[in-house]
Amino acid sequence: MTVLRAGWSVLFVIAVASMTFAAWEPVSTVSLECSKIGEFRLDRAPDDANCESSVVYVFGVWPLLGFGALLGAPALFAATWMRRWISWTAVAAILCLAVVALANWSGWWGSLLLVAVPMTLVAVALALAQQFRDPSSRRRQPQHTGSVT
Numbered sequence: 001m002t003v004l005r006a007g008w009s010v011l012f013v014i015a016v017a018s019m020t021f022a023a024w025e026p027v028s029t030v031s032l033e034c035s036k037i038g039e040f041r042l043d044r045a046p047d048d049a050n051c052e053s054s055v056v057y058v059f060g061v062w063p064l065l066g067f068g069a070l071l072g073a074p075a076l077f078a079a080t081w082m083r084r085w086i087s088w089t090a091v092a093a094i095l096c097l098a099v100v101a102l103a104n105w106s107g108w109w110g111s112l113l114l115v116a117v118p119m120t121l122v123a124v125a126l127a128l129a130q131q132f133r134d135p136s137s138r139r140r141q142p143q144h145t146g147s148v149t
Contacts (some may be wrong), residue, residue: 001082003132003135008079008090011119015072018115023064025111030055032106052056055062059108066113070097075123094120 027049028034033041034051042049049058056064064069074090098116108147 001130001133004031004126004130005079005082007122007129008075008087011075011122011126012072012079014077014119015115016068019064019071022067022111023061024054026052027055027058028052030108030111050069055111057110063108071112071116071119075119078123078126082130084127084130087130091120091123094123115127 001100022030027040027059028051031040033039040051040053040058045058046053071094074093074104078087078090089106094116097112098120101112103115104110105113
């Protein structure tokens with residue numbers, strides 16, 4: 001179980017680290033406008049924001065914290081409680097984020113795509129390993145005492 005807990009913990013660290021690194025990337029990496037026309041327009045962005053401004057400068061810190069929490073929380077819960085149903089719920093949550101990222105690939109959510117898809121594959125492997133290594137997953141045979149009551 002220690003190896004599985006370490007695997008879920010590594011997924012949590014990867015989720016937080018990826019959002020930390022994404023904060024300092026230029027907006028051009030997450031904005032299709034910058035890629036296509038070279039301009040960046042967003043109503044709530046600072047006036048001097050452009051395609052070379054950092055993501056954290058343009059969007060603020062809260063979206064990054066939210067994405068880090070959304071991506072990291074399932075792995076953290078799975079590492080903390082180590083229950084099979086929590087692990088499979090974590091897989092489903094990370095998969096849902098990967099699908100949302102794929103559906104919104106041209107915007108800010110698309111930055112999750114490069115992290116959420118590999119995390120989903122690793123999470124499935126961890127949940128399967130937990131399914132087959134967990135002693136409580138084996139059926140317990142009824143104990144016969146030999147007496148008839």
